């Protein structure tokens with residue numbers, strides 16, 4: 424039985440209709456204030472999507488969605504979590520600096536390309552001018568409304584969902600607050616049910632992928648980056664209208680490699696004030712490979728997942744996905 428068996432639900436009118444699920448916490452330790460519980464438990468449901476208030480407080484989400492003004496020359500990197508977002512942030516920041524590594528070596532990644540829905544976004548985005556760079560894990564229906572009337576560019580990165588859930592499992596395994604971390608099968612179950620933060624992978628991808636017909640949208644796969652990182656960087660440069668010389672591209676590749684990022688304090692969340700290591704002990708950069716899911720899925724899980732994938736993604740050409 425899951426160690427998250429104790430679940431209580433509350434309707435919070437003062438928090439604009441959110442539900443809180445008390446999960447895996449000692450309820451007797453709470454003072455009874457719903458607001459306090461909300462902060463402690465962190466998981467909340469907003470328009471059908473589970474979010475984590477430690478990273479995405481409701482006020483920030485509401486600001487991002489209703490008030491933040493996306494500009495025509497903004498570049499927004501969007502992904503479902505654990506899909507290679509930080510790798511792409513590094514590549515984009517290096518492209519902006521023509522391969523010169525001073526920015527990626529002096530400013531933390533979450534400030535270089537701040538998360539739209541997260542804490543401190545308003546503070547961090549003020550530091551940028553010109554073609555602003557920002558990141559988001561939001562599904563399309565929760566995205567800033569102003570984006571839909573802008574010409575901002577979106578780069579949407581997709582990774583094999585089997586590797587996404589594997590990566591997620593390893594991340595939450597090191598979550599500090601759990602007395603006992605969830606097993607892989609429990610995380611896989613949450614993933615399939617769309618109960619991890621940012622909701623269902625399938626809905627996220629299906630929602631965003633439709634926008635590739637609208638222009639100003641680049642779809643890129645983690646597996647494509649793995650297979651041909653130079654070709655991918657050239658494609659991104661073309662999309663952004665940036666012209667880099669071959670040696671500048673060499674430097675982009677060198678400074679965004681897994682080993683370079685793992686050693687860079689500004690990219691591996693080892694700066695003292697970062698919000699991640701207060702929550703997780705697991706490394707943000709773990710293995711950086713494709714196919715590690717094969718070491719985690721049982722044959723039965725793999726077959727069930729294949730079936731689910733085919734059902735959910737039946738409207739899309741299977742050849743679109745580089746792992747199929």
Ligand SMILES: Nc1ncnc2c1ncn2[C@@H]1O[C@H](COP(=O)(O)OS(=O)(=O)O)[C@@H](OP(=O)(O)O)[C@H]1O
Nearest residue numbers: 504505506507508509510590680681708709710711
């Ligand atoms: N440079 C580079 N090369 C290859 N792979 C890389 C790189 N940087 C990050 N990663 C891997 O990306 C995974 C984390 O994905 P995200 O950055 O999207 O995670 S997050 O949800 O935004 O925290 C996570 O995958 P796993 O290693 O499979 O866990 C990271 O290791």
